[in-house]
Amino acid sequence: MAYLDLIDISKDFSGGRAQGTTVAVKDFNLSIERGELVSFLGPSGCGKTTTLRMVAGFETPSRGAIKLNGEDISRRPPNQRHVGMVFQAYALFPNMTVADNIGFGLRIAKKPKEEMRNRVDEMLGLIRMPELGDRYPYQLSGGQQQRVALARALAVQPAVLLLDEPLSALDAKIRVELRSEIRRIQQQLGITTIYVTHDQEEALSISDRVVVMNAGMTEQVGKPFEIYNYPATSFVASFVGTLNQLRCTVADAEKGKLAYDSQQFTTSSPVRGARGATVTVMLRPEELRFGAQEGENSLTGKVETVTFLGAIVRIRVNMGTALVIVDALNERTLKLPEVGQTQTVSFPPHACWVMTEA
């Protein structure tokens, strides 16, 4: 038994007689250990926020159970769950100062005034805003408001911290800063955390584990490294990171030989299917390099676009039936291919894998 168990939970929403029932979450299972940060990652409408809201108590599961420390909390009202939540829209109380916002939960819990004051000061220190306790929310920037929202949720020392796309309303630079800040605070306090996001970079950078969700179901649960490098399904492979997908035919399944148009290459990934069967081969753009390399596969195509993205340069190569993306790490000495030039793209056999379901 883990610290937080989500056991076979499902959530159906009735859309009235005309629309019938929508299944938002289906047979969701997850065990979270104490102190772990788990991200729910997926596209809009995949059920990640609904699952989070079920943990918070704002939605009741249609089926299944949520157990916190062995205790079933599925039907407990949200104000009795001892679960802190940070919202995308900050949700600071506009009529209260920063200090009052942070102290709100403590006041509800009827903590002594001295303890309350100390805790509020401690939280202001934790979010590095010790001087701003007297400000009102409208006097703060978006990033500062979200820090206060985090401090407010943490002040009551919740059993679990829930973050519902907390950085979505912020600009890119603040987002990167604040996500590191959230991870630092989470690790410092050792608080069990669920983080909902549709931003893969965010999920991969701060999580102990990532749950990739699609259409109300779990596609894969794993560490960020596993999710990125060993995707379990084609959805995970295409949703997390950029991916090249090539429709190939099996030349020799036993030896891992595949054919793309008339060009043959080898994969170290297991290949299923008879000779001539069609399979989908996945290749990460950063695994591809220009020029033939000894002991590696190579495919030839015509350079279509070269896009400078700062740290990397993205080159699209027309391989006939597919456009293959090649990401080259930007260096001052990098020689960029010309548009229209015919180029050989090479990759090691272990870099390409064949999806079992394809």
Added chain:
Amino acid sequence: MKRANVWSWVIVFIGLVYFFLPLVATFLFSMRAELGHLGFSAYRYVFSDPGFASNFGYSLRWAVLTIIASLLLVVPTVYWVHLRVPHLRPVVEFLSLFPFVVPAVVLAFGLIKTYCCPPFALKVSPALLIAAYVILSLPYMFRSVDAGLRAIDVRTLTEAAQSLGAGWITVLFRVIFPNLRVAILSGVFLTFAIVIGEFTFASLFAWPAFGPYMVLMGQSRAYEPAALSVVSFILTWASIGVIQWVGRGAPGGAQVAGVR
């Protein structure tokens, strides 16, 4: 000055004249009670008449009771509609417009007929009058509270408070009401202004009030009704002034997200 600006000022001037001219005329007329010179004798008469204080006192009482009943009915209802059944908002909004659709006389007779005899014999108590005033003020109270709730993210604020351990009563009194202060005050003072001058219900339900008193005064005196009109205008404007003054200090307003 550009030609468009000149025309804007001309339109504003015409509007001001159209609005203030009758008021000035009423005021000047109310000052002519004494032959040959302008004076406040009509006002002195009005304020010394025992009927003024007692009828105004009654209207004040009806207004306070109406405001309490309205707030208890409208604020939790509209809050609940916003939070739980937002798709029913147009229905509630339509219901709130009934006083504009059903004439006051029709409504008064309907209420008298329904509640004149047991089991709902309310006519002998002011409850029926208050109920009628609640209906009459519904469009104003509903719209004020509704606008206030639309300006804040009710659902997120409620959930944020709940996640911090707050129950429904705490959420309402510590989070929602303080952020609706200006909206509630608008509804309160509009209700106040309506009830203070209301004639039809008070007259048909045979309860003393300021409206019937003004009409009665108009039947027997010449200048004093004009003085009463000016007094009731001043009271209404004073109410609006109080809204502005109280609302001035509301921190944060309705912002829930983003930088101001």
